[in-house]
Amino acid sequence: MMRGELKISGATSSSGPATSYVIREKSNSGGSQNGDSVCAVCGDGIAKLHYGVLACYGCKGFFRRTLTGKYRYACRFGNNCIVDKFHRNSCRYCRFQRCIQAGMDPKAVRPDRDQTGKQKVPRIKKSKLMRNY
């Protein structure tokens, strides 16, 4: 899908701790008003606030799916697998930990602002997808 063949141009930041992702504050007071943030988990370019942390759609769906499905991932190693934008899909267990480590709250899955029992979402989805079948 989006498997962009991203290529690190040599860069290889000398002392580049892969575990250090600089999350820019969105306190745009006349500066970068762009919504291009980086995922705190995989480091994707397109990420937005989700579950309390900057996460991309992939991590969002994965996180939700993991919590709701309560999947049982197991890393054959310890848990120090390199989780980058390239290896994120390799180890689900490590990726999940990455989400938690990023600061994603499992409790934010449902009660976003108020638990008045809202969002029933009938989901009509009349004509949008399924063009001419």
Add this chain to the structure above:
DNA sequence: AATCAAGGCCAG
């Protein structure tokens, strides 16, 4: 009304 945030479904 506009924006943000989460849920869910679909396409590959």
Add this chain to the structure above:
DNA sequence: CTGGCCTTGATT
């Protein structure tokens, strides 16, 4: 199973 977008609802 992964990833993107739409839908929904509340909040500002």
